[in-house]
Amino acid sequence: MTVRRLRWAAWPVAAVLALAVPAPGAVAAGAPPEATVTVNARAGLAAVPDTGIGVNHAVWDSQLGTDTVADLYHAAGVRTMRYPGGSYGDIYHWKDNTAPGGYVAPGTDFDTFMGGVRRAGAQPIVIANYGTGTPQEAADWVRYANVTKGYGVKYWEIGNELYGNGHYGANWEADNHADKGPAAYAAGVVAYADAMKAADPSVKIGAVLTTPGNWPDGIVGTGDTGTWNQTVLSIAGPHVDFVILHWYPTGATAAEALTKPEQVDDMIYLARDEITRYAGRPLGIALTETNTPVGMDTQPGALFAAETYSSLLENGVFTVDWWDTHNGGTAVSTVAGQTDYGDSGLLSSATCLADGACEPALNTPFAPYYGLRMLSTFARPGDQFVRAGADDPLIDAHAVRRPDGNLAVLLVNKDPAAERAVTLGYAGYTPAAGSQVYTFTNGATSISAAAAGSAFSQTLPPYSLTTLVLHPAAAAARPPAPGQPTATTTDRTATISWPASPAPVAKYEVYRQNGAVSEEWGETASTTLTVGNLVPGTRYTVNVLARDAAGNVSWASPPSTLTTGAPVSSSCTVRLTDQNDWASGFVGGIHVVSAATTGDWTLTFTWPTARQHMTSGWNGTWSQEGATVTVTSSASLASGADVGFVADYGGPNILPTAFTLNGTLCSLG
Known part of the structure; x- marks a missing residue:
């Protein structure tokens, strides 16, 4: 049976942030465009976790737990499998393998799922039913899984997208609780966590958050005292071990969709900032659903998968789980010369659409499957991501250093029509001249491998993924690395x-x-x-x-x-508040106090990202040049003056924290 998920999508397009690295050399007539990639082994990022590459599996899928699927996932390096399937998590009852209001395929019970997980060499992440279940039902599941059966299921989510239960208007998630607000959900999470940890104290419990920059992030619902994230973290933060984000970026074209991973750094930075402020303790971050809006079955999906997983994992997210295994086609189109079925599954469901077009044979991998397979070739558990960048916005670069001294570099060419001649430079690492090269090209049905090519120059095919595995030029004696600062x-x-x-x-x-x-x-x-x-x-x-x-x-x-802040004391004080937010823009209020300032004054601040823009303002004369916003006024500041603005944002909305009044840096009040 084909199951399609409702998605709420109302976010503007983000700007592309280019990396600052040297410009490429001149291009000879007829030669491919040139680009320069810099790999910096001194700039360490997060380590690759053993749960990093994940997928979703669902009880409506008759192929759940089969040897064919498990073997395909094993070959792709999948390390985490999520069950019982997105919003089904809030209607699914594990004891009798039912989901009232939904379809459950025969032979998709929990034990069958675990058989597939074990064959694939993965580990599970399980959604406990919050919407129509009880803490006792979840605790019984933990006890059965880990005490009775000895499965060792470590990660448990409390519900799925509960912010979609109608509290903010959109209603796709089942929730039978009378109170559907974030405070009620958070209290429920505490009850679930207490019951489940009583059954097995070793389990890790996750709470559902909204993803920064995506609906309904920033919105304060009727009767609430804060946003969903603020409320859930403040109440449930001391009782859980990780948080759950979902990310479905929008985009009308493949080119637009492939710019979206540049938001990941800010997205995870904001999530961690909220965790610190409201939970008061470190929590892991799991991104348990993602997919691309364009080219789900074709090369844009493969490029998006490799780029998104790499960006999230190098930011310390401990699992990224593609949506999903089988889903069925929705509409046929041609993307970069290849047939796309609008199927969010990694593997073909062999369905035929209303126009008569049929998908390939059951379990045929779509292009994003090879994106994950390339990712597992590139980044292995225990590797450490290091910083890499390119001077061409159509080239993305990621790198990992391995415990054996090798270095792997992933190169993404997002140009659908032209190859790129890439020159590679290295800091903190000297590679031997040769390299092992793995390539996945547009329309291919496998990843090619060749023990050839140079560590210092490569020609990247159009719309391709390329991984270089490099050896050090000479063995290096290295002292152990210091711990995290x-x-x-x-x-x-x-x-x-x-x-x-x-x-x-x-x-x-x-x-x-x-x-x-x-x-x-x-x-x-x-x-x-x-x-x-x-x-x-x-x-x-x-x-x-x-x-x-x-x-x-x-x-x-x-x-x-x-992050640097503002001075503890100053002759002026500024307070910025987000007074009304609609997840793509907000009304900002600024209160300015300065007994020392008389006459005309000018207040200035700079947006932290290129995706934010002031559109109008009041109680002063407002302007924006580049990322810098200025308001001038003659209102008295002796007892404080209030000015305000409306701003748009596309992606994570990081508020400014540094304000200058007539050139003086103000404290925050």
Whole structure:
């Protein structure tokens, strides 16, 4: 049976952020366009988890748990499988394998699912029924899975997209509770977590959040005191172990859809900021559903999958789960010369559409399947992502360093018509000249491999994924890397501390990531460094490296992201509030106080992203140039003045935290 999911999509297009790396050389007549890729092994990102590459599996799918599907997923390196299938999670009852109001295929019970999971070499993530279930039903499931059967199911979500239960208007998620607000859901999560951990204290419980920049993020519902995320994290944060995000970016064209992964850094930064502010403790982040809006079965889907998974995993998300395994076609179109069925499944359902077009044979992999397979070739559990970037907006680059000293580079050519001649440069790593090359091209039905090519130059086919596996030119003696740093900040300084390297070292070096380039902030023999002259209200990502007495340098530590703020005291005080938000724009109110300022005054701030834009304002004269917004007024500031604006945003909406009044940096009130 074909099951289609309702999606709420009302978000504007995001701007593309280009990486700042050297410009390519001149192009000879008839030669492919040139691009330069920089791989920086000093700029460490997150480690690749053993749960990273995930998929969804659903009880309406008669192929659930079959050997054919399990073997395909094993070959693709799938490490996590989610059950019982999106919104079905809130109508599914595991004891009798039923979902009132929905279709359940024969032979899709929990034990059958677990058989497929084990054959694939994966682990499960399970949705406990919040919408029409009870904490006791969920606790019984935990006890059956882990005590009776010994399956060791670690990750459990409490419900699916419960913000879609009608509380904010749109209503696709089953929820029988009289109170459908975020406070009621959060209290329910606490009850579920308590009952499930009583059955098995080792389980990890996840709560559903809205994804920053996506509906209904930022909206305060009727009768609520805060947004969904603020409320859920404040109440349930102390009781859960991770949070759940879903991400279905919009896009009218493949080109537009393929720009959307650039939002991931800001999206995860905002999610972590909310976790810190409202939960008060670290929580893992799982993105358990995603898919592309264009080219679900063709090459754009493969490129989107590889790019999105890489971007999320290098930001420390512990699992990314494609929606889904089988779903059925919706509409036939031609994308980049290939037939696309509008089927969000990784594998063909062999369905025929109303116009007579039929999908390929059952379980034939669509292009995104090979995107995941390429990803598992590129990034393996235990590898560490390092920063990579390109000077061409149609080329994306990611890289990992491996424990054996090898380096792997994933190159994505998003140009559907032209190949790219790419020159590769390396910082903190010297590769041998040759490389193992894996390529997936438009329309291909497999990934090709060749022990050929250069570590320093490659020609990328149009619309392709290419992975290079490189060996070091010479074996390097490296001291162990330091632990992840932490930081405390003021408006212009940061004090960075880190755990000592487990082996003797001569000194530590602290680097700031600036695109694909590292800037050394300083070095010290201790495990603390204070840096100054930073820009207020700015985000920085730093790594620490250790160097021993012989001059050997370690790999980079895990990254730490810090944000400078505003001064503790100043002659002026500013308070910005998001007064009304509709998930693609908001009304901002600014209260300014300064007893020392008389006459005309000018207040200035800078948007943190290129996706934000002021559209109108009041109680002053407003303007925006680039990312900088200015308002001028002559209103008295002795007891405070209020000005306001309307702004649009596309993607995560990071609010500014640095304001200057007549050139003076203000404190925040």
